[in-house]
Amino acid sequence: MVERIAEYEIHDWRFKRLASMNARVVELWKGAAWAEGPVYFRDGDFLLFSDIPNDRILRFVPDLTGLGGTVSVFRQPAGYTNGHTRDREGRLVSCSHGHRRIERTEYDGTITVLADRWQGKRLNSPNDVVVKSDGTIWFTDPAYGIDSDLEGFRAPMEYGGCWVFRFDPRDGRLAPVIQEMKRPNGLAFSPDERFLYVADTGVSHDPEGPRHIRRFAVDEAGRLSGGEVFVTCDVGVFDGFRVDTEGRIWTSAGDGVHCYDPSGALLGKILLPQRAANLCFGGKKRNRLFICATTALYAVWTHVNGAQVP
Ligand code: MG
Secondary structure, three states, X not given: OOEEEOOEEEOOXXXXXXXXXXXXXXXXXXXXXXXXXXXXXXXXXXXXXXXXXXXXXXXXXEOOOOOOEEEEEEEOOOOOEEXXXXXXXXXXXXXXXXXXXXXXXXXXXXXXXXXXXXXXXXXXXXXXXXXXXXXXEEEEOOOOOOOOOOOOOOOOOOOOOOOEEEEEOOOOEEEEEEOOOXXXXXXXXXXXXXXXXXXXXXXXXXOOOOOEEEEEEEOOOOOEEEEEEEEXXXXXXOOOEEEEOOOOXXXXXXXXXXXXXOOOOEEEEEEOOOOXXXXXXXXXXXXXXXXXXXXXXXXXXXXXXXXXXX
């Protein structure tokens, strides 16, 4: 039986100890056309996120009340960026729909192109990105940024698929690691990096298409195997997601945020008034979920801590 407490839908009693039943979801800001790609900078105590159709990266600085903060434009135009993360040196790594590439913002603010072509053909529109502890950069490359002019520039696909790639900044090698997903989207490693989770939002182009997260085993050399369906979304799609220190998945979905344990059991949901696209753990202790949900940025304190580094 599903219990409901305020905005929490409790599918497993354990969820009451993970989410704080006393914590309320706060709408921090509203005014995006489609908010995506949150990344938290603990060193500066601020959040960056994308507003894709408006071609800008926004910076949210929380105030001391926990109820709000200030939003300013970090970069505009921004190359229609979508997902962001930070590398092991703390630099911002971004997926650019407009430039169809993965790029890195250096400490001095200049932008370095990391990967924009595979065997001479342009990437589609990198969507989300994660950095492994060895410094390799893993990203998904669906075609949402070139399907129309809304989130980039309409253009044909060049290499003929929507793949997941690994880029090694040490030698500049780009290699496809998954080639049989429909529309790979969010991705994250388990805390021990033995598994890679990848969402497929292929239902956007086929009513019978995937709306799930798959789980791949990762070996010492970074090779993938397996790829079974880990969880299927019951409302909307899973877009971006993060894992906590215990390996639980906190994922965006059509009705808010879903939390799954490492076996794939649904523990609970945080219901939101708008469709969620992506989220990250932030705050000094990585125990506050920041959620990009359509036009707004929401946040809620939790009892868990995000596993993302730095
Ligand atoms: Mg996405």
